[in-house]
Amino acid sequence: MASMRKIIKAVLSAVLCITVLVVIPNVGLQYLFQSIPAEMLPFVEEMIPLHGIVMAMSVIGAVLAILSFSSNMVEDWSPIKLLSSIASAFVSFYLFLLLLGLGDPSRMGITQLSVEMATIIWDFRFFIILQLLLLGISILSAIIKFYLARKEYLAGR
Amino acid sequence: MAGKSKGILRILTVVSIVATLCVYVVVGFSVYTLTSSIAGTLMDLTGAPEELFEATTDPAGGLTLTLRFTAKNPGLMEVSAASNLVLLSVDGEVIVEGSDVERIPSGSSRELVVSLHVSAEDAEMFETSPPVIRLQFECRTLLDLIGLAISIEIGGEAPPP
Numbered sequence: 001m002a003s004m005r006k007i008i009k010a011v012l013s014a015v016l017c018i019t020v021l022v023v024i025p026n027v028g029l030q031y032l033f034q035s036i037p038a039e040m041l042p043f044v045e046e047m048i049p050l051h052g053i054v055m056a057m058s059v060i061g062a063v064l065a066i067l068s069f070s071s072n073m074v075e076d077w078s079p080i081k082l083l084s085s086i087a088s089a090f091v092s093f094y095l096f097l098l099l100l101g102l103g104d105p106s107r108m109g110i111t112q113l114s115v116e117m118a119t120i121i122w123d124f125r126f127f128i129i130l131q132l133l134l135l136g137i138s139i140l141s142a143i144i145k146f147y148l149a150r151k152e153y154l155a156g157r
Numbered sequence: 158m159a160g161k162s163k164g165i166l167r168i169l170t171v172v173s174i175v176a177t178l179c180v181y182v183v184v185g186f187s188v189y190t191l192t193s194s195i196a197g198t199l200m201d202l203t204g205a206p207e208e209l210f211e212a213t214t215d216p217a218g219g220l221t222l223t224l225r226f227t228a229k230n231p232g233l234m235e236v237s238a239a240s241n242l243v244l245l246s247v248d249g250e251v252i253v254e255g256s257d258v259e260r261i262p263s264g265s266s267r268e269l270v271v272s273l274h275v276s277a278e279d280a281e282m283f284e285t286s287p288p289v290i291r292l293q294f295e296c297r298t299l300l301d302l303i304g305l306a307i308s309i310e311i312g313g314e315a316p317p318p
Contacts, residue, residue, distance in 0.1 A: 117309060119309075120308075121304075121308070122306070127180065127184055134177055141170055141173055144169065148163060
């Protein structure tokens, strides 16, 4: 049976995910669309699929909230905790790719935008490599944490 | 063994948190530097486009086209600014190409100059079929590891005299 402290921690972490990845982007998008002139909207939408990005962020936010909740509700020795931590790391990496690729993760850090006679290209591949390293560290950390907790749990049984 | 693993775990956790924060701070600084450099330079380019190009004709009929503009870096990190100018035929074939690169420290500016020499034959051809001018301006920062470029094509228009 999970303690009250654990439940509060799990709920708070899930609420934080929902706030940062679902509520703020959706409110921000509404505010952005209200503050820019109506005739500019099709032009902006043609360049950057803002609705698609916010929708994807909301789905990722919901997935991360579920993973975070389940991860915080179980003990450190539980395989659910290990799987949730690894899945969270992969989902976060996907979110980073999505944001750098302006809605298209397959661009892997190189994004090209064409606006009439001008083309804008950005090359952020270096950040993808850094993020991959962070992904590796997160997974390693989750495995060691699980191994230690599991060992302690089995010894105490 | 468990104590050693716990120590490694603690180090990994600290490294992971510090590295994540560093990545986000560097991403923020770099994006700000690149966008402010590109925007600052382009503001000047659009302000006085007629002063950008200088064309001189030699006695043999050849044409020297010089592109001169000031690249600015109001950002927080040093940038490497490169300009590339290409004249293309209407078929998309490169007639002549030139580039210039300058390193610009934070808060300063440098002049970029690209000179293209067009032969008398090509210069004569431009009167009937004007070339496509492709101007690319690129800024790279963080040891040239990340970059932002803008490429503009002015199709079938003769360069300003």
